[in-house]
Amino acid sequence: MSASAVHSLWTTAATAADPIAKIDAPKIEYGQLSPTLIVVCAAIIGVLIEAFVPRKSRYLAQVFLSAVALCAAFAAVVALAADGYGTTKAHIAAMGAIAVDGPSLFLQGTILLAGLVGLFTFAERRLDPEAHGNRVDSFAAQAASVPGSDSEKAAVKAGFTTTEVFPLLLFAVAGMLVFPSANDLLTLFVALEVFSLPLYLLCALARRKRLMSQEAAVKYFLLGAFASAFTLFGIALLYGYAGSVSYARIAQVVDGTVTNVDPALADTMGNDALLLVGGAMIVMGLLFKVSAVPFHMWTPDVYQGAPTPVTGFMAAATKVAAFGALLRLLYVVLPGLRWDWRPVMWAVAIVTMLGGAIVAITQTDIKRLLAYSSIAHAGFILAGVIATSKDGVSSVLFYLAAYSFVTLGAFAVVTLVRDAGGEATHLSKWAGLGRRSPLVAAVFAVFLLAFAGIPLTSGFAGKFAVFKAAAEGGAAPLVVIGVISSAVAAFFYIRVIVLMFFSEPRPEGPTVAVPSPLTMTAIGLGVVVTLVLGVAPQYFLDLANQAGVFVR
């Protein structure tokens, strides 16, 4: 296109007879976007509650509003799926910005349930001893006060609580709902930031060990912003390559099936460097979010420093959302490039599985151990992503659903084991826990066995599905390495179980707090889902199988 023709883009419109009338109003399918819209509206109302409702009644109002919103959004997802939007009526909504199809509805349902369970652990107020007669939750009385200062003591004494965590949770959930269903690169980027920014803040809000919490937030924020800058540059390069940010259009240009090629597009299409570097940078940003090696450095520090309810929510829901976006990007936008990205993803999956499992062995802190275990799990899920088949998609969907409930449950159990300094996360303090509190230790053992992938737990069904899909997709060596690293990982899960049940309790060991029904529900749901998906996974595998097709 000549320079004068481009320039006319902005000059002729102003002189046209009635330029405004020529703009078509966008057509938005509000019904199909309702899960996201409900959560966003509730989050905005939550902000207004912070502004206008008296401090005493904010907690109840926020918890009630958030629970209702998440349940309503989940009902909307189920209604859409029952209406056939997951299968036959799957299509692209909101002028090409959002895909309403099987994978996005399945993942949205998973994220909403994870958000609801996360909400229960956020709202827990019976674990910490009462401060000045007020029940307190896991979050700082006043985030702005300096740790250990007079203003912090005054805030605790006045009974302040950071009820802003509930709207922040809802905003994060809203971003996560959009992330796996984004159907253009701009929506992808905006959703990425919408769910990341609240998580950065939530990480900084721990009530105990506040310096560690702030440190975790700074690390997460700086590295997260760094990674999203890479994603954005990748988006810029792909836009330069294809002249559009729409997934369908980019896929056409990559495949070479595009019609009406103008000279500028012909010029940039010939430049494979734009496509390869751009695609690599976007995938890098997503691999950062799923914490795959070598982009995993933030994971142990952030998981350890963040308040444990936030860690649980983040570990479960972020992984679901980011793997959804990664699947859609690789399967819808870049399938034409799969001979280029498959070897790279092979390498990433191998180092992620082995790296996560091997480094976890040396950990002495239970939260760090779970963080490295989540890295290893990211590697197992990547094996399913590499399958590039319908089974690959459905096995990843099933694995994500199974994994998120185990993770939420495991971190909820971590909040229960406490000593004078708050949560007792050092592994040595967990010695003999099975003698003091057999029930809590047994529940945690179930979660660990599910992480290890022992039969009759959801972890086994998920791993089996993923490895089967990978083997059928021609990635048999990957499956061998996956099984080896599962065996390595099983070692340290079993070691924790042995520590809990077969060693003497220490005299100054931690106590196990009796939680309110909120955390009990979270843990109970985790156990039930783990066992049901392990004993009778077929119904859910079928569900994931039906949901395994992306709309283009």
Next chain:
Amino acid sequence: MNPVNYLYLSALLFTIGATGVLIRRNAIVVFMCIELMLNACNLAFVTFSRMHGNLDGQVIAFFTMVVAAAEVVVGLAIIVSLFRSRHSASVDDASLMKL
């Protein structure tokens, strides 16, 4: 002037920003380098927009600016709270959780 030159400039700015993130020690400076990277992306978007003759890239540049502004709000809040409790914004000092 050939618009490709602006792409070279954008890549250069992005690289300067990324290098700064890796070698600088003050959290605020690191953060400014990230902002530089985002602005390099904006320059690339606008240049590609001009090359392709459509407005998508320019619209995305606005979105990027809004996102960058939101990121500043969140980032500075976190960095300032860290600074107030430690009297240092150095990313090397924040090492409570080393293995």
